[in-house]
Amino acid sequence: MRRTRRLVIMPLMFFLLLSVAVNASMSARSIGLGDDFVVVGGAEALYGNPALVNLEGKKFLLEFSATGGFWNNLFRNDYISEGDKDKLLDIAEKNGLLLGAEANPGLKMAIGPVLLFTEGRGQGLLRVSEDYAELLLKGNELERTYKLEGSNGVMAFYLDSGINYSHRLSDKQVESLNEAMNNDALQLDNCYVGISYHYLQGAFFKYEASGEFGLGFDEEGVGEITGSDGAVALYYTEIEEFADLARGHAFDIGVYADLNERYSLGFSILNIGGSMKVDRVREERLDFVYNEEKEEWELNDTSDQEFYLEKENIMQLPLIVKMGGKMEVIDGLDLLANYTISSYRDSIYKKGLTEHRWTLAAEFDRLQFLPLRAGLSYSTLESNLALSAGLGIHLGPLHLDLGVSDLTGLFYRSKGFNAGLNLSLVF
């Protein structure tokens, strides 16, 4: 009783710590617009559409970026009343509590149509079972058990180095395409194709949990831990002295076209074959076993033992498919729309996770030195409608871009936060 009561109390504290861990995502411009659009060009197109990295036809780019963000699918920056908790638990019924985070500090250099980049990236998506999400929200109810099954996740920290090549189709090629379409109402103008290659090396860790626990009473009315045997298991690459670095590759491809001088369309697939492999991972387990003879729970903690799983272990990056369009409303004002589907398919997620994100955005750059951006996006995974904004300060070849999301936090409605800063030298 004494030792095992912590099985219920401690998760409450543990998850609280998790929920305040901070990371971030994407580029400053895309954060301001609400997503990595497939019709937005420049160095930040590396995350949206590899065809548009060299869209603006600049000869040289050197960019430092630092972005990060985190989100979850339940908690807003608000006081959660008891009534709110029931609504949130309805959301948790599908995927439990999801905690997502991403961070990208990095450097990019482009010369002509070729962009070289190297970035540190951190990203993760942790899932907490519906029962333990309820435990976290409401605390424990006596005489019921909370299942750990469905709690799992992956976090990765790696260096992403690579090269992008984006190519503008020649006028002749575009003219051939128009002739092939044979539709006077649809006239293609600028067309781009692009590809990125990523070489990944770093570390990842995965976790999964099983079993169920609760506080209740035995037949004689004595308080006791109830439930069934289970465990929390961690698998991670040992990166001390870079002995067991995980390594892998990924490809992105994309296409883009201007249509009737006023519209643009784009399509991209990111993280094709994206994964990192390592020959062995270290395993740490905390097993909870009920000893029938002693009639008490026993904890078996292997964190102080060096135990390795000597077999190839793979962490798969989410496969991302994007499509979208842009309309020039007036000179200097573009309206953008984007749809992204992300499939989190790592084997640790027993039930894969899929995110659908729809985004609408506007970019006003009549003042070329001060482009302004705003976006509205909805994510099924986050169960959240987010409002974003950003601006750039472009002083000659020196560009500073900022972006923030989610500004619904001003109305205490935000489930996450993203911010980014890009400083680039472009000419």
Place this chain on the structure above:
Amino acid sequence: MKKKALLILFLILSLLLTACSNPEGGFGPSWDITAKIPLIKGSEENKITVYDLLGEDVNLEEGISISLADGEDTLYDLGGELSTVSLDIGDGTLELSLLPVPPDITVVDDLGEIKIDTQFSRLVLGENLATVTIEPLDKVDFQDIKLYIFDDGQRQDPYEIPIGADGKGQWQMDGLVFSSNDILIAAVADNANTGEVTVSIDLPDKLLVESITCDVGESLADKDTTINFELDLDLDEKIREELEKVEFWPELVLNLATLEGLEINIKDLVFTTRGAKPEVINTEIEGTGSKKTVELIGKSLLDLLRDPGITGFNVSANYSITGEEVTVNRTSKVGIEAIRIQIPYEFSVKEDIVYQVNGQEVGSLDQDTRELLQNRLEAALVIEDLYNNFPFSVEIGVYLASISGNPTEEFIEENLYTEANKIKSISIEQRTGYKSFPVKLASKELEPFAQEDLYAGVKIIIPRNATGETYKFNEEDEFTFNLIYISLTGKINGGEEK
């Protein structure tokens, strides 16, 4: 223009800070979370019903009923007293001349006569046997004879009596019905010559009666109708304890068994106490019908019940039993069928009534939980599904103590339920219920939880009623709870602590 751009940048950064905070000032979300630490589980044993309060014998329509006598010694055996009738037939043998044909009632010389000395309007005989003898034997050339009975001048269907070679036969008189005292009998056999054969019938002096319809008062005129019996005052210890605490208004009640048309009165009912100091108590009987109330003259029944020196009563009385046309069976018993002490369901509590549940092991809280307790969290003692359906308020005392080793239940109770170990006392109003009843605990009240080997218990007190107000119960009245636990509520990310 560049200054404006910087101004916008400044505004955006300010907004960022605002966008991340919650209304209570913290960063991100804020909510209350509660950890529940189990203490006591409610059970059937922990439930107090009206029957626990008043005993299993309680009849809420009438109140508590304590049976003193069940009629075995108190009833008057009326059927036994009237179970025989005497016959007047001289030497006990009735002699008749055997006739060849059934006679006419007008030919009295051919008939034998039986006189019954008891007045009745209907008599049904019980198990009686008469012997029939035929003489002379040489004239007996028949197998049976018939006996014709004339009751109140009316000839009844004949009784056929088989006659053996020795000239004798048996007359089973069971179920024979008479409606008058004067009975005439004739004996008939085919081929008999009048005057040649004599039939002798030997009858018992007294005939057993199955039932008789008569004037009971007249029949009992010379009978003894006094009764004497003993009553044991063997009160359940629990009831005796309750009698000390609760102000009841008990009644001594008699239930009379009677017959249709019968009137029974009890005269000179006297109770003499048994014990160290016998005392004679005269009574008055009130009430109509079969239920009578006995008033003790100059004595309080409640005082007698509370007196542990009184072990019972010797009771004497005289029955007055009348009724002009009453049918009495052989087994009829009348008179006092039951004596009981009846306590109406209204009463007041003059001393606290205390119930305590068995102390339950809580064990020792782990270090993490103890730290939570010390963390200035909002703590409460919570009782779930708490219902006090009694017509009075109930006080609940929650006790917590450190008791090491393998203590017995008695040891736990002795050491747990002390004033020093009481962590909270709660009063629950009458006829109220709560799905969840939280009581805030101050930091000091949480200190006992830091001890090892904890036991928890609950004492339920029905407090003394100083105003003398009387309580009235319903059958479903009970006091129940499901769970008792400690809840620790903390605000996650809520800015300054409360």
